[in-house]
Amino acid sequence: MTSWQKLIKKSITRPEELAGDPAVDEEAVRRVCAVYPMRINPYYLELVRRHGAPLLHQALPDIRELDDPEGMVDPLGEEKLSPVPNLVHKYPDRALFLVCSECAMYCRFCTRKRKVGRPEMIISRETIRAGLDYLRRTPQIREVLLSGGDPLMLADDHLEEILAALRAIPSISVIRIGSRIPCTLPMRVTERLAAMLRRYHPLYINTHFNHPAELTPEAVAACGRLADAGIPLGCQTVLLRGVNDDAAVMRELMYRLLAARVKPYYLFQADLTRGTGHFRTSIQCGLAIMRSLIGHVSGMAVPTYALDAPGGGGKIPLTPDYVTERGELLRFTTYRGSTATYPNGRQQEERQAAARATSWHSAKKTFQESS
Numbered sequence: 433m434t435s436w437q438k439l440i441k442k443s444i445t446r447p448e449e450l451a452g453d454p455a456v457d458e459e460a461v462r463r464v465c466a467v468y469p470m471r472i473n474p475y476y477l478e479l480v481r482r483h484g485a486p487l488l489h490q491a492l493p494d495i496r497e498l499d500d501p502e503g504m505v506d507p508l509g510e511e512k513l514s515p516v517p518n519l520v521h522k523y524p525d526r527a528l529f530l531v532c533s534e535c536a537m538y539c540r541f542c543t544r545k546r547k548v549g550r551p552e553m554i555i556s557r558e559t560i561r562a563g564l565d566y567l568r569r570t571p572q573i574r575e576v577l578l579s580g581g582d583p584l585m586l587a588d589d590h591l592e593e594i595l596a597a598l599r600a601i602p603s604i605s606v607i608r609i610g611s612r613i614p615c616t617l618p619m620r621v622t623e624r625l626a627a628m629l630r631r632y633h634p635l636y637i638n639t640h641f642n643h644p645a646e647l648t649p650e651a652v653a654a655c656g657r658l659a660d661a662g663i664p665l666g667c668q669t670v671l672l673r674g675v676n677d678d679a680a681v682m683r684e685l686m687y688r689l690l691a692a693r694v695k696p697y698y699l700f701q702a703d704l705t706r707g708t709g710h711f712r713t714s715i716q717c718g719l720a721i722m723r724s725l726i727g728h729v730s731g732m733a734v735p736t737y738a739l740d741a742p743g744g745g746g747k748i749p750l751t752p753d754y755v756t757e758r759g760e761l762l763r764f765t766t767y768r769g770s771t772a773t774y775p776n777g778r779q780q781e782e783r784q785a786a787a788r789a790t791s792w793h794s795a796k797k798t799f800q801e802s803s
């Protein structure tokens with residue numbers, strides 16, 4: 433067993449392991465764990481001890497998970513979009529392939545809470561073979577996203593088998609891995625793993641950090657090992673009440689991600705997943721946070737705020753509206769709140785047409801003179 437696998441083995445998974453901790457309602461944890469799994473590995477547990485609430489909420493079962501009548505079991509309609517089990521084909525040119533049912537920690541807000549880490553999620557050599565077969569016979573799929581669970585929970589050689597099988601499919605050009613492991617168990621990102629992954633380029637990894645305290649020296653080093661292997665890194669943060677629904681926290685997170693060579697990719701509005709209602713914020717909250725980022729931090733550090741449409745419609749970008757008036761003169765508010773205008777009406781088109789005519793005439797004249 434490798435050292436990261438030993439850390440996983442030492443995770444807190446049973447309510448009685450939390451007995452006697454004054455911050456924990458053991459009975460509540462017991463009731464939640466009967467429905468949704470818990471796994472807090474020693475690395476993340478230490479972070480929770482050091483930083484408290486924003487990390488604790490992500491890891492510790494909460495009784496409110498059992499009381500969420502508005503929540504939907506499968507909010508993104510993934511099951512009905514799965515032509516074979518554990519492969520979601522929603523967009524024409526890319527598919528989501530679930531290759532592992534486990535994670536290094538079970539996040540309380542997980543979108544796939546209905547199955548991740550539960551006996552319902554059966555991933556076997558059979559389901560992986562069926563997924564690969566589907567990808568082989570569906571050549572319009574050019575990009576495969578490996579997800580789960582967390583694909584980096586697989587042993588190196590098992591993951592490599594899957595990557596090699598994907599690389600043998602000529603219609604697949606890009607492989608993307610979604611993994612929270614650089615955040616939740618960075619020591620799993622070994623030099624050996626990075627050296628294996630780099631043989632399967634073009635390969636991208638989107639990771640998942642939700643709070644600046646998660647960017648420890650270990651996590652930053654893990655991202656560095658992947659980046660040094662030539663793997664472009666993105667981050668898919670989830671907007672979570674009580675964790676990062678705060679402009680200053682989010683600004684710090686995005687800035688520190690960029691410094692760790694991770695490009696913020698999406699900031700997700702929380703899905704309507706059953707059992708996660710207590711994490712959900714309003715969309716106005718997310719838009720206000722986006723306003724506090726745009727222009728105030730490097731454009732490289734600004735993610736796309738997006739809602740994944742309930743029912744499987746796909747991701748919808750949500751952008752604060754900077755246009756305050758749409759006439760012939762467009763009026764905007766700048767990131768600082770001052771006003772800017774831009775002439776965009778008929779006048780502008782006429783002026784452009786006149787300018788095109790002038791430049792044509794002068795070009796013709798120059799040509800006639802020189803011939």
Ligand SMILES: *Cc1c(COP(=O)(O)O)cnc(C)c1O
Pocket residue numbers: 520521522523526527528577747
């Ligand atoms: C999010 C998602 C993707 C990838 O979407 P991008 O906008 O390309 O990041 C692909 N398939 C499914 C089912 C998804 O949920």
Ligand code: SF4
Pocket residue numbers: 534535536537538539541542543544548580581582612
């Ligand atoms: S790591 Fe991702 S898939 Fe796993 S529990 Fe957390 S959010 Fe869900």
